[in-house]
Amino acid sequence: MINSDKNNVKNYDLVIVGGGMVGISLALLLAQQQSDWNVLLLEAQAYDNSDNHNNHPSFDSRSTALSWSSRKIFQAAGLWSELESHTSAIKNIHVSDRGHIGLTRISADEAGVDALGYVIENRWIGNVLLKKFTATAVEIMAPERVAKITPLKSGVRLNLEKSGEAVETSLLVIADGANSQTAQKLGIHSDKKPYGQQGIIANIALQDAHNGVAYERFTDQGPMAMLPLPDFDGSPRCALVWTQPPERAAELMTATDKDFLKALQESFGYRMGMVEKVGERVAYPLALTTASEQVRRNIVVLGNAAHSLHPVAGQGFNLSLRDVATLADVLGKAKSAGTDFSSLETLERYQQQQLADQQNTLMFSDNLPKLFAQASSVVALGRNSGLVMMDLLPSLRSRFAKFGMGMANKEAGHGA
Ligand SMILES: Cc1cc2nc3c(=O)[nH]c(=O)nc-3n(C[C@H](O)[C@H](O)[C@H](O)COP(=O)(O)OP(=O)(O)OC[C@H]3O[C@@H](n4cnc5c(N)ncnc54)[C@H](O)[C@@H]3O)c2cc1C
Known part of the structure; x- marks a missing residue:
């Protein structure tokens, strides 16, 4: 139930700004916990009511290669069987270098999994997630944006741009994409490396x-x-x-x-x-875009607003979904234990748990295109030997495959 104070300002546990792939995923993962969260989602673009979300900025004509770790997370949320019916499983990955002999193949059989990933059009991710989302108790305002953010003694107050309403929340989750306007209002900037x-x-x-x-x-x-x-x-x-x-x-x-x-x-x-x-x-x-801060008391920055990666390794959403799953878990545990789920201590716990995964995935995604972009013949020779070696050495190949599947950092966690 939503609380209102005497000035008729509505109070929420969480306000999520940005209802793209990441914001909606967090809302869904929280909605399936027993913790009775009251959540408001603010999204700048209206969702159309048809089955086709092609025109929405997050659920557009792109496709996403979902990793094994994403499959596990969606499975736990009861979303996988419907998503899977719109995917094509990756059984083999074939890596090559134009004009050079280097070539490697990675197979699902060799990695001991059903598939190395699952490719799905973003509009289908939107279709499945939004259908489930509208059946939850999460309140939604779209189109809407935040005009002003005021930190309070406990929580934050948001003045909304279109409706002119004010709402208060214990936790503000910023998931409005790379170059987040909402984060900028708090002096959190994005470092951009085109x-x-x-x-x-x-x-x-x-x-x-x-x-x-x-x-x-x-x-x-x-x-x-x-x-x-x-x-x-x-x-x-x-x-x-x-x-x-x-x-x-x-x-x-x-x-x-x-x-x-x-x-x-x-x-x-x-x-x-x-x-x-x-x-x-x-x-x-x-561009590689990273936020200067990801957590503050009462505030978390998520998804592309926190880190936006080169798409070549297909890691951006998969990493963000692991962030989302860890955050939902940390918040749920704090709430059930009766502790302050929006305290800096709780939010730092989340960040600490995701730190190695974020650093490794960022480095992998940043280095892969750079390595292959260098035209010098020495590097070309090196990268070809690398690829040839990778073809000969199953352990190296399986490390590459595990990275793609989101298992390198999460052997015991979501990716296991
Ligand atoms: C070409 C390409 C291919 C990719 N392929 C893959 C892949 O194969 N695998 C993978 O894991 N990742 C891939 N990615 C990355 C993936 O698309 C992103 O990680 C993902 O879109 C991030 O989702 P998000 O919700 O954080 O941000 P977005 O998708 O940008 O969504 C942000 C949402 O916030 C809304 N918004 C914006 N401003 C405001 C505001 N002021 N107030 C309220 N709402 C606002 C927007 O309307 C939007 O709905 C790819 C990216 C690109 C560009």
Whole structure:
């Protein structure tokens, strides 16, 4: 039940700002605890009521490779079986380097798992999560933003932009994406390191079945990934993420479908057979963005607002979902024990638990494209020997596979 004080200001346990993939996931994980949380979610964009959330900034035309750790978390939340029906399982990953001999293959069988990951269109993540979400007691205001944040002796007061209402909350969760406006209002800035590249995404129809193989290809212009998607209208499909310098990206974005497919085939080769059709193309500027602070008394910064990564290793959402699961667990335990769940001590406990995972994942995602971006022949030789060695050494391959699955830091936790 929502409490109101004598000035009719509503009081919540938590206000989550940003109802994208991360904000909604946190609301859902809290809603399935026994702790009776009262939660308000504020989202800047209205959700459409159709089954298609393609136009929503978080649940757009991108696809996400969900890791094993994400599967475990969604499974525990009772969401996996529905999500899984819209995924394509990655059975093998094929890593190669254009113009060089290096090549490695990682297989689910060898790693001893059903799949190395699961590829799903973001609009389906939105569809499944939002359906479940509307059945919870979480209050939602969309479109809405925070105009002003006032720290109180205990909790924070938020003045809302559109409705003009004021609400108070014990814990403010900031999940409004990279370059968070809400964090900036508190003097929390984001450190941005642009990669000087754009990530072009598009769905690609293939002539031949993909057989669950994901391709990661490193070229002199930047890395590219082709991830297996469920068939559409009987045609095999995959999700393309193609990193390019801005000038080349602009050319590819304005090229005709025919010229785009020709350039793609040339760069990617024929490993996946012929590429036949391309869907809508969208380009994202790529940067590593990290928040200067993630926790304060009564405040947590989550998701892209806390760390936004290069998409090549497919780790951004998977890492954030592990953050979300740990945070929900720490908050739930504090509330059941009758301690202050929004105290700095509790929130630092959360941060401490996620620190190694965040540092390792950031480093992995940041270094992978840089390593392959260096054109010098010595590095090319080194990286090829690296790939060849990785193909020969199962233990190295399995470390790479475990990272992709979100198991490297969480052997005993969500990823186990
Ligand atoms: C090309 C590409 C491919 C990717 N592939 C993968 C992958 O395969 N695997 C993976 O794990 N990750 C992947 N990612 C990363 C993943 O998309 C992000 O980690 C994820 O979107 C982060 O979700 P979020 O909810 O934190 O932020 P967002 O998705 O940015 O959502 C933020 C939400 O906040 C709302 N908002 C914004 N401002 C305000 C405000 N002032 N007030 C209220 N609400 C506001 C927005 O409308 C939005 O709904 C990829 C990213 C890109 C760019």
